[in-house]
Amino acid sequence: MPKSPRDNDIEIKDISKNFGKFAALKDVSLSVKQGERVVVCGPSGSGKSTLIRCINGLEIHDAGSITVDGIILNHKTKSLEQIRSRVGMVFQQFNLFPHLTVLENITLGPVRAKKVTRQEADSRAMGYLERVKIPEQAHKYPGQLSGGQQQRVAIARSLCMEPKILLFDEPTSALDPEMISEVLEVMIELADTGMTLICATHEKGFARRVADTMIFMDQGRIVETAPPAKFFDSPDTDRCKTFLKQILHH
Amino acid sequence: MKKLAILLFLMLFLSGCSDNWGWYVVNPYSKSGWINLKFLMSGYYFTLLLSFTSIFISIAVGLLVALPGLSKNPWLRNFNRVYVEIVRSVPILVLILWVYYGLPPMTGLEINVFWAGVIALALSDSAFQAEIFRAGIQSIDRGQYEASHSISLNYKDTMRFVILPQAIRRILPALGNQLVYMLKMSSLVSVIGMQELTRKANELVVTEYRPLEIYTILVLEYLVLILVVSAGVRWLERRLKSDERV
Numbered sequence A: 001m002p003k004s005p006r007d008n009d010i011e012i013k014d015i016s017k018n019f020g021k022f023a024a025l026k027d028v029s030l031s032v033k034q035g036e037r038v039v040v041c042g043p044s045g046s047g048k049s050t051l052i053r054c055i056n057g058l059e060i061h062d063a064g065s066i067t068v069d070g071i072i073l074n075h076k077t078k079s080l081e082q083i084r085s086r087v088g089m090v091f092q093q094f095n096l097f098p099h100l101t102v103l104e105n106i107t108l109g110p111v112r113a114k115k116v117t118r119q120e121a122d123s124r125a126m127g128y129l130e131r132v133k134i135p136e137q138a139h140k141y142p143g144q145l146s147g148g149q150q151q152r153v154a155i156a157r158s159l160c161m162e163p164k165i166l167l168f169d170e171p172t173s174a175l176d177p178e179m180i181s182e183v184l185e186v187m188i189e190l191a192d193t194g195m196t197l198i199c200a201t202h203e204k205g206f207a208r209r210v211a212d213t214m215i216f217m218d219q220g221r222i223v224e225t226a227p228p229a230k231f232f233d234s235p236d237t238d239r240c241k242t243f244l245k246q247i248l249h250h
Numbered sequence B: 001m002k003k004l005a006i007l008l009f010l011m012l013f014l015s016g017c018s019d020n021w022g023w024y025v026v027n028p029y030s031k032s033g034w035i036n037l038k039f040l041m042s043g044y045y046f047t048l049l050l051s052f053t054s055i056f057i058s059i060a061v062g063l064l065v066a067l068p069g070l071s072k073n074p075w076l077r078n079f080n081r082v083y084v085e086i087v088r089s090v091p092i093l094v095l096i097l098w099v100y101y102g103l104p105p106m107t108g109l110e111i112n113v114f115w116a117g118v119i120a121l122a123l124s125d126s127a128f129q130a131e132i133f134r135a136g137i138q139s140i141d142r143g144q145y146e147a148s149h150s151i152s153l154n155y156k157d158t159m160r161f162v163i164l165p166q167a168i169r170r171i172l173p174a175l176g177n178q179l180v181y182m183l184k185m186s187s188l189v190s191v192i193g194m195q196e197l198t199r200k201a202n203e204l205v206v207t208e209y210r211p212l213e214i215y216t217i218l219v220l221e222y223l224v225l226i227l228v229v230s231a232g233v234r235w236l237e238r239r240l241k242s243d244e245r246v
Helices: A048-055 A077-084 A102-112 A118-131 A147-159 A177-191 A204-210 A228-233 A238-248 B002-017 B031-041 B043-069 B074-088 B092-107 B113-138 B142-150 B155-192 B197-208 B211-242
Strands: A008-019 A022-033 A037-041 A063-068 A087-090 A165-169 A196-200 A213-218 A221-226
Touching: A008 A048, A008 A196, A022 A048, A022 A063, A022 A196, A022 A221, A037 A048, A037 A204, A048 A063, A048 A165, A048 A196, A087 A147, A087 B142, A102 A118, A102 A147, A102 B155, A118 A147, A147 A177, A147 B142, A177 A196, A177 A204, A204 A228, A213 A228, A213 A238, A221 A228, A221 A238, B002 B211, B031 B043, B031 B197, B031 B211, B043 B074, B043 B113, B043 B155, B043 B197, B043 B211, B074 B113, B092 B113, B092 B155, B113 B155, B142 B155, B155 B197, B155 B211, B197 B211
Parallel strands: A037 A196, A037 A213, A087 A165, A165 A196
Antiparallel strands: A008 A022, A008 A063, A213 A221
């Protein structure tokens, strides 16, 4: 596999993605350095989810190129497999496996895809459950947990695959307000570990606290890229200003 | 079980009213009646063996036919459509006759009555199983595939550990239905001489000439069988549900 000479974890060049006639992404380019924490925001339909889903191959871009950890992403199984083993993903709707216990949810990937022994996987999973502060729920089913707990299990499930890069697709948008902070707390601790993170969210406090780079997307394009201080206090574009005003009203 | 008791009661009542009934042929207290009853009941062996062998094969074949139907590849999808449409449009009885009388000369294979029955029943049922599996798999949320994909599971492991366990729980009532259907359809294999419940009853009718009584027993035999099987399926459903708790 060709390794890119730069130490960027993710290199996105001019990608486009269409769903039928709808252009979800238009010539988007983005570089993310190792250990960088990027927060993506923008109105719904702006393409932030699509961008994140393209990075681990859940959607395949129509044009342009994506390189993740030196591997060129295309629709071939081999490339997708290599990318997936490096990139973890946390979904808005958690997407836990309802028929498996919390522990089984977390160990399925390591045991089946990474060929880790069951014992090793269990002890590793318990470690991650402690990190997301719910080791006592290990033998329950997802349906018995609260939304916040489920999302923390989903985070532990991703971490147990030991990815280099972790993607979050609006991880707190489906949660009741009182559960958002417990998930954000875990995410902030994660951000401090030096893992590369890309997170689509509108949580301003979280963004200010952890982001190295803020990205604002609108109508399939990246409209503004700035460090959080500048982004929130004096954004360059009007569209970004309007959007920030709207989300600050809640 | 209550219904069964009522039916038995009604039958005795009716038999008392009419001189034309001749329950002696199946009277368990007379020697010949007991022999006749045992003869009729011995049909259970092949009815069960035939039905369960066929349903296992048809579930396996149904799954194998359902999976290409969910593929993005149009050739694989067409294979699924053509298989389902063709198999579904042949009546079971016709299929049984064709497999028993047509297949051996065509292929040069020797197929005995039992396996001809199994092939015909399994083949015909597999088209329905394929549709049931397809619906069950399609009902699973796309997020489950995406989550599997994000933890690097390949297609086989995704199906085996994530999608099918959930799909099977959902289609269990439909699979139970197919099993009941299969138990009843197995009676058609009597036409090629399979010694199952219906064939035994037919043979006894020929020697005893008491169709009313013997066929009534036959009805009861199927009724008991299917009530027991349905209760078993419901028990299984409850058990699988209780460890999911969604």
